[in-house]
Amino acid sequence: MTSPTSSQIGAIGYDGLPYFTPANNGGAAAEPENPSTPTLFRPLHIRQLTLKNRIMVAPMCMYSCQSDPSSPFVGALTDYHIAHLGNLALKGVGLIIIEATAVQANGRISPNDSGLWQEGTDSEQFKALKRVVDFVHSQGAKIAIQLAHAGRKASSMPPWVAQEAGKRSLRAGEAAGGWPHDVVGPSGGEEQAWAPGDSFWPPRELSTAEVEETVKAFARSAELSVKAGFDLIEIHGAHGYLVNQFLSPVTNKRTDKYGGTFENRTRILREISGAIRAVIPESMPLFLRISATEWLDGKFPEFWDIESSIKLAKTLPDLGIDFLDVSSGGNHKDQTLEPHTNYQIDLAAQIRKEIREVGQKTLIGAVGLITEATAASQLVQGSDLDEAHAAESMVAGSAPRADAVLLARQFLRQADWVYHAAKTLGVQITVPKQLGRAI
Incomplete structure (x- = not known):
């Protein structure tokens, strides 16, 4: 038997990489259009982008970038991120959203966070991101970037550094690469820390x-x-970072056009989404992550709550936003938050129900304490039905609660969650060629 030549081997490799790897597509259902295939493993179409399944990796800060502000590698992803994100792509997820990536140097949560403020395609930040993008694509996954600004929660130390000091959080000074005199927010002063x-x-x-x-x-x-x-972009408007700070009347005390009324407090988000849509292709989806409530009931006379989020959600088609990633909390130290299995899923479901009742098709993502395959599948089951069948499901009381699920810490515990989910749900899926003999 004649052995294949190197050119023959290379011919089945992924064309976008300077080294050899088979072009994989793990996690795709063998029969995606079969009615018996659970919705979780059916494709999700967003504008002209198609995800092979409805399982997404939520953005997770890894605090593993260069922190030296004088280094050209500051804010650039590293080999750690190739290993971390590449492994998840290999293990069958439909979409990976890269961790909060700061649009300005003082917008990082910590000095060790990802950034994309350096101009040009020759910067180390750009080249490192492209390297991750190319590898993720070679494994058949799609990839997004979450663009962010930390606002008043910037210039903090990585969490394990704080923990080693016996604290929950610890601010980063100049010696650690921080910027104590350039931490910003919609409003300022000691009371806004x-x-x-x-x-x-x-x-x-x-x-x-x-x-x-x-x-x-x-x-x-x-x-x-x-x-x-990148296949799509997510705007980070959650967890007490800058956009979230502007949305909330608790942290936004401004008197200019960006403060006061709901319209003024949401102005920055409208302008950001408009500015992004103006520079990205019409075919590219745009996501938004929000904190659906600040969990400040009884603490303040006015705060950002689920009604505020529903009101915002109904404006998203006009902003060119296709997908709402529903999280919660993180904008005030006095929040009363007791996480339980459905604490954020209920918020996502309520928003989805409200916007569907007025005929809006914005997709909704559920995130938070999603760990089990059966529960994840039930959340999205039927979300791909046409309007007539969806209406029947709502009457029967079995309407889907989201259109996709986002997992974060569960992927840190179990990188091959997608493969286990497929086995649990009885779905035949494709696997990477290098892993085929083990799955």
Whole structure:
């Protein structure tokens, strides 16, 4: 028997890489259009993008980038991220969302966070992101980038550093690569620090011109993301970071066009989404992550709650946003939050029900304490039905609660969750060629 030549072997490799790997597509259902295939393993179509299943990796900060502000590698992903994210792509997820990536240097949560503020395609930040994108694509997964600005929660130490110091959070000074004098927010002063003591720096209030420049920074990073080959972009508007801070009347005390009324407090989000849509292809989906409530019932007379989120959700088609990633909390230290199995799923389901009742088709993602395959499958089952069948399901009381699920920590515990889910649900899926003999 004649052995294959190197050119023959290379011919079955992935064309976008300078080294050999088979072009894989793990996690795709063998019969995706078969009615018996659970919705969780059926394709999800968003604009002109198709995900092979409805299982997404939620963005998770790894605090593993270079922190030296004088280094050209500051904010750039590393080999750690190739190993971490590449492994998840190999293990069959439909979509990976890269961790919060700062659009400005002072927008990082910690000095060790990902960034995309360096201009041009020759920067180390861009090249490192493209390297991850290319490998993820070679394994058949799609990949997104979450563009973010940490606002008043910036310049913090990685969580394990704080824990080693016996604290939950610890602010990063200049010696650690931090920027204590350039932590910003919609409003400033000691009272606007996330927590008292040495946990977080007090922010200074952004000027109107600086807010407008931040909007432009999101657009510049989005444009570079397109060039790097990302399949879609997510705007981070959750967990007490800058956009979330502007949305909330608790943290936004401004008197200019970005403060006061609901319309003014949401203005920055409208401008960011508009600026991003102007520089990305019409075919590219745009996601938004929000905190559906601040969990501040009884603490403040006015705060961002589920009714605020429903009101915002109903405007998303006009903003060019296709998918709402529903999380919660993180914007105030006094939040009363007791996580339980459905604490965020219920929020996602309520938003989805409200917008579907008015004929809106924005897709909804559920996230938070999703660990079991059967439960994940039940959340989205039937979300791919046409409107007539969906209406029948709603009457029967079995309407889907989301259109996709996002898992984070569960993938840290169990990187091959997708393969286990397929086995649990009795779904035949494709597996990477290198892993075929073990699965």
